[in-house]
Amino acid sequence: MTDLPQHDPIYQLNYQWFIEQLSFKQLAEQYGTPLYVYSRAALTRHYQQFDEAFGFIDHQVCFSVKSNSNLAVLNVLARLGAGFDIVSGGELARVLAAGGAAEKIVFSGLGKTEQEIEHALTVGIACFNVESAAELERINTVAARLNVRAPVSLRVNPDVDAKTHPYISTGLKDNKFGIPAETVFDTYARAAELSHIEIIGIDCHIGSQLTESTQPFVDALIKIKEMILTLQQRGITLKHIDIGGGLGVRYYDETPPTPAEYAAALKPLLLELGLKVYMEPGRAISANAGVLLTTVDLLKPTVHKNFAIVDAAMNDFIRPALYGACMSIVRVEAAPHDLAPKTWDIVGAVCESADFLGKDRDLALQQGDVLAVLGAGAYGFVMSSQYNTRPRAAEIMVDQAGSTVVRQRETLASLWELETLLP
Numbered sequence: 488m489t490d491l492p493q494h495d496p497i498y499q500l501n502y503q504w505f506i507e508q509l510s511f512k513q514l515a516e517q518y519g520t521p522l523y524v525y526s527r528a529a530l531t532r533h534y535q536q537f538d539e540a541f542g543f544i545d546h547q548v549c550f551s552v553k554s555n556s557n558l559a560v561l562n563v564l565a566r567l568g569a570g571f572d573i574v575s576g577g578e579l580a581r582v583l584a585a586g587g588a589a590e591k592i593v594f595s596g597l598g599k600t601e602q603e604i605e606h607a608l609t610v611g612i613a614c615f616n617v618e619s620a621a622e623l624e625r626i627n628t629v630a631a632r633l634n635v636r637a638p639v640s641l642r643v644n645p646d647v648d649a650k651t652h653p654y655i656s657t658g659l660k661d662n663k664f665g666i667p668a669e670t671v672f673d674t675y676a677r678a679a680e681l682s683h684i685e686i687i688g689i690d691c692h693i694g695s696q697l698t699e700s701t702q703p704f705v706d707a708l709i710k711i712k713e714m715i716l717t718l719q720q721r722g723i724t725l726k727h728i729d730i731g732g733g734l735g736v737r738y739y740d741e742t743p744p745t746p747a748e749y750a751a752a753l754k755p756l757l758l759e760l761g762l763k764v765y766m767e768p769g770r771a772i773s774a775n776a777g778v779l780l781t782t783v784d785l786l787k788p789t790v791h792k793n794f795a796i797v798d799a800a801m802n803d804f805i806r807p808a809l810y811g812a813c814m815s816i817v818r819v820e821a822a823p824h825d826l827a828p829k830t831w832d833i834v835g836a837v838c839e840s841a842d843f844l845g846k847d848r849d850l851a852l853q854q855g856d857v858l859a860v861l862g863a864g865a866y867g868f869v870m871s872s873q874y875n876t877r878p879r880a881a882e883i884m885v886d887q888a889g890s891t892v893v894r895q896r897e898t899l900a901s902l903w904e905l906e907t908l909l910p
């Protein structure tokens with residue numbers, strides 16, 4: 488096992504920012520910007536925090552692939568023994584390509600296709616997290632065709648308020664996710680009748696970026712515990728409970744519960760249940776294991792507002808535009824002494840007013856300065872696009888004093904490679 492670094496692998500020292508043993512400045516010079524940079528030590532540390540916090544019970548940490556699906560990121564986690572929570576056949580193929588073990592994969596998501604189900608059954612994943620009665624029938628049909636039994640868990644919607652942004656809240660009865668509490672028992676009863684379904688668990692995921700307290704997780708678990716007991720009375724015994732993901736991170740000034748606090752809050756209930764515990768953290772492992780480096784391209788002070796136009800934009804990092812996310816943006820090294828701070832909007836060059844990385848930031852800036860968006864390791868590169876015909880950024884992984892290009896910067900020509908002119 489890798490030694491756990493004692494401090495955060497992404498840190499500031501004498502006004503300079505570092506990721507492990509390399510400075511952001513030197514990485515920006517070496518690889519150019521915009522640039523995603525990940526720390527192997529931080530990924531390791533965050534994974535192990537979960538793994539250790541749940542050491543009191545049989546458990547499997549399944550990293551949520553949609554938060555960061557770079558093969559090198561998945562591979563680092565797979566080597567630590569991580570399982571994976573996937574939401575598509577594409578993610579299944581990625582995990583396998585990265586060396587992830589099929590038998591530690593849980594498959595979430597609302598609209599699994601027959602092909603995706605077949606692939607998952609063929610490689611032997613741990614469990615399908617089923618989101619509707621119709622999906623259950625579909626899985627049974629595919630499993631019957633392959634003459635296997637599909638391991639399933641039902642994703643229930645416990646109707647608890649995760650107190651997070653509405654776009655990333657998933658456990659309220661109005662959300663499209665999960666099986667409503669009212670129909671959970673009927674759906675389990677139906678699953679028990681189906682010839683090629685094996686019921687093994689129960690699952691919930693109430694939302695993402697939960698930062699205020701562990702209470703919504705506890706509330707959900709209380710409801711699920713009641714369901715498990717009722718199922719037992721009806722002759723359905725489960726082997727595992729999947730508590731989902733959703734633990735929040737600090738992006739700006741949030742003070743989210745730590746994995747240890749999260750585990751401690753759930754511990755009494757989990758011990759009473761005595762089932763194997765699966766969990767699906769994404770952001771809590773990947774967000775603060777990565778940063779987005781960007782260079783100040785032009786300054787545009789106006790009478791109303793000061794704009795710093797940087798070379799990363801909403802196509803590279805969409806969280807501010809999509810969720811109004813407030814991210815820490817720092818200079819990678821000290822400003823010259825004679826440069827006065829001003830209040831800047833840090834914006835990209837894309838033709839949309841939603842294209843900003845941060846608003847009203849007090850920074851001393853001049854053209855050519857390198858900035859870092861902290862906490863960009865989750866829902867960053869994976870949500871990027873080529874809007875405005877902008878090649879996507881490169882991704883780098885740092886391991887101690889070494890750095891590896893884990894995804895090359897896209898070239899312009901590659902952007903229209905799949906397009907053709909009319910004859």
Ligand SMILES: *Cc1c(COP(=O)(O)O)cnc(C)c1O
Binds near residue numbers: 553596767
């Ligand atoms: C997105 C998602 C996760 C991960 O959420 P985080 O907030 O990144 O931890 C886990 N499980 C399911 C089903 C998801 O959709």
